[in-house]
Amino acid sequence: MDSNLQTGKIVAFCCNYTATVAPETLREAGLIPANLEFRKLPCTGRIEVPALLDAFEGGAEAVFVAGCHENECHNLSGSRRAGKRVKYTKEILEELDIDPSRVEMFFVNRAETEPIIEAVREMTRRISKLGRLHAI
């Protein structure tokens, strides 16, 4: 996977159940790029809109949340709530003339690494196409 920093920073918010493998292990195995910043939450239902916006303000080119499938969430409706907040964040980005596809919610299988890696690939594709949000 392209891990060069030219593509810019990606911030991922994952819960304890979707991200069971330590990011360092994935990074050492070359499965996720160096430009990915991993933030673990007890449940993605804890994610708030300001945290997503602040990640962009802090230099992220793309931000995503990976939560359990809606009917499999450990905390019942946590990932559904996260999905709504991501949707609202998209609306705010649009108001600011920032492409809303820079933020995304992924519903993934619990304890599987591949869907997270695929989410990183998808966001990397998007930001390569969109170009830089922040000056290098």
Add this chain to the structure above:
Amino acid sequence: MIIAERKPLKEILEMISGVEKLLILGCRGCVAVCSAGGDKEVAILASALRLGRKKAGKPIEIHEDTYIRQCDPEYLEPLKEEGKKYDAVLSMACGVGVNFIAECCPGVRVMPALNTSFYGANLSSGEWAEMCAGCGACILHLTGGLCPVARCAKHLSNGPCGGSVGGRCEVDPSVPCIWQKIYERLTSLKQDQLLRKIMPMRDWRPAGHGGPRHRIREDLLP
């Protein structure tokens, strides 16, 4: 309660252009309940404006606070001095709060972050509808508790207008014809004789048409 909604971000960014140090001030009254201007919304707006200004290459320093109410003088007391530390205060209260800051805090520049819309009820999570227009001379005892002043597009006192179709308002079919509902409700309550009474022309002065309204209770004055 008073229902309000956030102004478009571009309008707010335009309003605060040139401001380098801003206080966003929320209110824990009505606007917090209708998710327009409480603690959460203050945090979201602050993050959005910081991002918007950073993107424009003009970073801004934003402080966040929320008062219990912005429409009572005792809660505004700290703002009289605190407000002067900022280039501007962006109030997330209803228009009453913004007006009251302007009245009580000389030397503080205050701006509205919300559009104050109406007095409404919470139909379900995320949905509100207008129910009263504050006309100052309530007639709900004559209309089965349903308000034609706020809820009839033509504010008719002796409706319906004759244009409703299938129980929906002719002006906006997405809302029910309130006079149809008044008719159904009074009939079901066996009070339909009220419909035969012609309501006289209304005096709109208590509704504000005679100038700004003001109320005094001598027994409560200091």
